[in-house]
Amino acid sequence: MNIIRTVRSVAFSSIPNRTLSTTRSLSTPSAQYTAFEVNDKTGIATLTLNRPPVNSLNLELLTEMRNCLKDAETNKCKGLIITSSSNSVFTAGLDLLEMYQPQDERVKSFWTALQSMWMELYGSKIPTAAAINGHAPAGGCLIATACEYRVMLPNFTIGLNETLIGIVAPKWFVSAFLNVVPRRVAEQAITQGKLFTTAEAHHVGLVDDVVNTKEEAIAKCEQFIASFKNVNPYARALTKQQFRIKELQELEQQREKDLQIFLGLIMQPSVQKAMGIYLEGLKKKSKKQ
Numbered sequence: 001m002n003i004i005r006t007v008r009s010v011a012f013s014s015i016p017n018r019t020l021s022t023t024r025s026l027s028t029p030s031a032q033y034t035a036f037e038v039n040d041k042t043g044i045a046t047l048t049l050n051r052p053p054v055n056s057l058n059l060e061l062l063t064e065m066r067n068c069l070k071d072a073e074t075n076k077c078k079g080l081i082i083t084s085s086s087n088s089v090f091t092a093g094l095d096l097l098e099m100y101q102p103q104d105e106r107v108k109s110f111w112t113a114l115q116s117m118w119m120e121l122y123g124s125k126i127p128t129a130a131a132i133n134g135h136a137p138a139g140g141c142l143i144a145t146a147c148e149y150r151v152m153l154p155n156f157t158i159g160l161n162e163t164l165i166g167i168v169a170p171k172w173f174v175s176a177f178l179n180v181v182p183r184r185v186a187e188q189a190i191t192q193g194k195l196f197t198t199a200e201a202h203h204v205g206l207v208d209d210v211v212n213t214k215e216e217a218i219a220k221c222e223q224f225i226a227s228f229k230n231v232n233p234y235a236r237a238l239t240k241q242q243f244r245i246k247e248l249q250e251l252e253q254q255r256e257k258d259l260q261i262f263l264g265l266i267m268q269p270s271v272q273k274a275m276g277i278y279l280e281g282l283k284k285k286s287k288k289q
């Protein structure tokens with residue numbers, strides 16, 4: 001048994017507040033794209049996305065995220081914060097290269113990993129918060145809206161911009177978005193592929209707070225998680241479940257159908273063409289910078 005395994009078995013509810021070290025890493029030795037640490041004092045886990053340049057969500061990153069989410073729950077962490085190691089991008093959403101001219105088996109595993117990660121995050125028993133310290137388009141917005149609380153830094157963008165790429169945000173992307181913004185705002189924004197500025201996102205309720213630095217964002221998330229300190233965790237988890245069970249059951253029961261719809265849509269020649277043009281545009285823009 002290695003040290004990391006020993007750490008993994010610790011239940012944070014049993015750790016006294018006066019532990020000596022501040023944070024401990026729970027990352028597995030094989031973790032490539034994430035850092036996962038637990039603050040010994042607060043019992044709060046922080047999952048940092050670390051796949052430069054833009055944290056695009058590929059199969060491996062999604063799988064690591066899911067493992068971290070499971071570990072946070074198994075270790076009875078007091079809450080979980082998701083953030084990014086980048087100064088300008090929370091995550092650029094799904095890795096378009098996983099969907100553009102994809103390999104058959106890999107693209108299936110990719111979508112299945114996305115479903116699993118989302119169900120783990122959306123249905124997590126512990127409080128979850130997103131410290132959005134950069135742009136969060138599409139899949140980035142999906143991760144943020146799966147959390148219970150969002151705080152964002154100024155002058156970035158967030159939203160479901162799929163229609164601009166010629167793809168469609170699946171129903172479960174939309175339902176999580178609908179949890180946080182009014183239906184009218186959601187329909188208009190998602191059909192337009194609108195990316196909200198931080199200020200706009202705050203105005204419509206897509207993010208709860210705006211702060212100036214990543215440190216302040218983490219502190220806000222910690223405050224949110226600490227707001228449950230007098231609440232019974234079991235009662236809290238069951239109550240949260242009542243709000244979220246419908247979407248979770250719907251996806252669980254329709255996973256294969258959802259995969260087939262995804263494959264059917266992205267494999268259409270017109271969709272592949274649109275994705276190719278979009279990727280080309282991103283590359284051109286990146287070369288100019």
Ligand SMILES: CC/C=C\C/C=C\C/C=C\CCC/C=C/C(=O)SCCNC(=O)CCNC(=O)[C@H](O)C(C)(C)COP(=O)(O)OP(=O)(O)OC[C@H]1O[C@@H](n2cnc3c(N)ncnc32)[C@H](O)[C@@H]1OP(=O)(O)O
Pocket residue numbers: 053054056088089091092093094095096097135137138139140161162165167168169170171261262263265266279282283284285286287289
């Ligand atoms: C009937 C149907 C019913 C139901 C539907 C069912 C199924 C639906 C089917 C599909 C659903 C798919 C859902 C998709 C969700 C997604 O998340 S798609 C991804 C959307 N993301 C974006 O549009 C963001 C694109 N990126 C950017 O806008 C910018 O990169 C940025 C603002 C995030 C950051 O800007 P910069 O810091 O300036 O970085 P660069 O733009 O220079 O990029 C650096 C580098 O990274 C590459 N890149 C950027 N984003 C991605 C990405 N998402 N995937 C892959 N690669 C990306 C970019 O090309 C640059 O590459 P290089 O030029 O350096 O090689």
